[in-house]
Amino acid sequence: MTHRYCAARFPRMPGARPGVKGNRLRLIRETAFKWLNGTTITYAFYDRPARWKAGESQMDVVRRAFALWKSLGIGLEFLEVARVRDADVRIAFDQSDGSWSYVGTDVLNQPRSQPTMNFGWSLTEDPAEGLDTALHEIGHALGFPHEHQNPIAGIEWNEAAVYRSLAAPPNRWSRATTFRNIIEKIAPDTVAGSRWDPNSVMHYPFEAGLILRPERYRRGLTPKGGLSARDRKWVRHFYPPIKAKARRLTPFQSTPLALSSGQQAEFTFTPDATRRYTFATFGEADTHLAIRSVAESPRDAIAEDDDSGTDRNARVTMRLEAGRPVRVQVRMRYIATPGNAAVMAW
Numbered sequence: 421m422t423h424r425y426c427a428a429r430f431p432r433m434p435g436a437r438p439g440v441k442g443n444r445l446r447l448i449r450e451t452a453f454k455w456l457n458g459t460t461i462t463y464a465f466y467d468r469p470a471r472w473k474a475g476e477s478q479m480d481v482v483r484r485a486f487a488l489w490k491s492l493g494i495g496l497e498f499l500e501v502a503r504v505r506d507a508d509v510r511i512a513f514d515q516s517d518g519s520w521s522y523v524g525t526d527v528l529n530q531p532r533s534q535p536t537m538n539f540g541w542s543l544t545e546d547p548a549e550g551l552d553t554a555l556h557e558i559g560h561a562l563g564f565p566h567e568h569q570n571p572i573a574g575i576e577w578n579e580a581a582v583y584r585s586l587a588a589p590p591n592r593w594s595r596a597t598t599f600r601n602i603i604e605k606i607a608p609d610t611v612a613g614s615r616w617d618p619n620s621v622m623h624y625p626f627e628a629g630l631i632l633r634p635e636r637y638r639r640g641l642t643p644k645g646g647l648s649a650r651d652r653k654w655v656r657h658f659y660p661p662i663k664a665k666a667r668r669l670t671p672f673q674s675t676p677l678a679l680s681s682g683q684q685a686e687f688t689f690t691p692d693a694t695r696r697y698t699f700a701t702f703g704e705a706d707t708h709l710a711i712r713s714v715a716e717s718p719r720d721a722i723a724e725d726d727d728s729g730t731d732r733n734a735r736v737t738m739r740l741e742a743g744r745p746v747r748v749q750v751r752m753r754y755i756a757t758p759g760n761a762a763v764m765a766w
């Protein structure tokens with residue numbers, strides 16, 4: 421049988437700055453569209469136009485998929501809101517449009533009037549496939565690419581057969597869509613012992629005759645279904661559980677950042693006087709630094725800076741009120757020597 425596939429809408433990667441290449445460029449790009457851990461991602465379903473609306477049972481599959489990702493203990497929060505205009509992830513069920521999603525924080529770049537995720541087939545007809553489809557599209561919204569495009573996989577395609585198969589029903593894809601979602605190789609991940617995971621929920625099943633190598637998949641490849649062990653490990657790498665008590669930053673004291681590339685640390689800082697404060701990272705590293713209010717909506721970064729691909733360090737200066745704590749988040753996007761970086765407030 422020919423499978424129905426997701427046609428993800430991948431963002432254009434930011435251009436490389438002069439001198440930024442190799443491992444550093446690859447790592448910066450890997451977190452280019454990842455959310456800061458601790459973010460509450462809101463989602464909503466369309467109730468009009470009618471062709472974008474689905475019944476409760478369809479929406480429940482998507483809700484269950486969000487809950488499954490959350491049940492891994494990740495630091496992101498998912499919140500269903502009533503109005504699509506208020507949601508980061510806007511979900512339609514246009515049955516004429518296939519299944520797809522924008523990737524990671526690129527959803528924030530889309531017009532508020534438009535969906536960022538679509539389900540183009542019933543999620544309840546085959547319940548296991550339906551749940552996997554929802555897990556897969558949410559995986560994109562969390563910033564994950566297609567696992568079968570991981571160059572480590574070393575998949576060698578029968579390209580003519582792949583283009584032919586995808587041009588036919590039920591997918592009816594253009595060559596460009598097939599290239600972007602199957603043939604093209606993307607940056608490999610960086611989890612220790614990194615390898616290909618043919619059981620990832622981000623991996624498509626493939627019918628016989630599409631894969632030439634590895635030879636054992638010539639007769640087809642079917643992922644086990646559900647979230648694989650590596651899916652679980654991988655999402656917790658970028659979005660680890662939030663510790664109940666974040667470490668405190670003390671003014672004028674440098675705090676080491678024991679982070680590898682892709683990881684994030686979270687601190688609290690309570691100003692002892694009302695004045696301007698500066699927060700900065702140090703070391704040969706690329707960091708995304710965000711200062712957020714504790715009291716108000718955690719969505720609102722008061723200020724942020726990202727030094728990725730430059731030879732300066734992230735630095736934010738702002739006025740804070742005595743006794744009103746803030747959250748300080750540092751995403752390590754690239755570190756030359758793990759451990760050789762620090763953050764300080766003064």
Ligand SMILES: [Zn+2]
Pocket residue numbers: 426427428556557560566
């Ligand atoms: Zn996909």
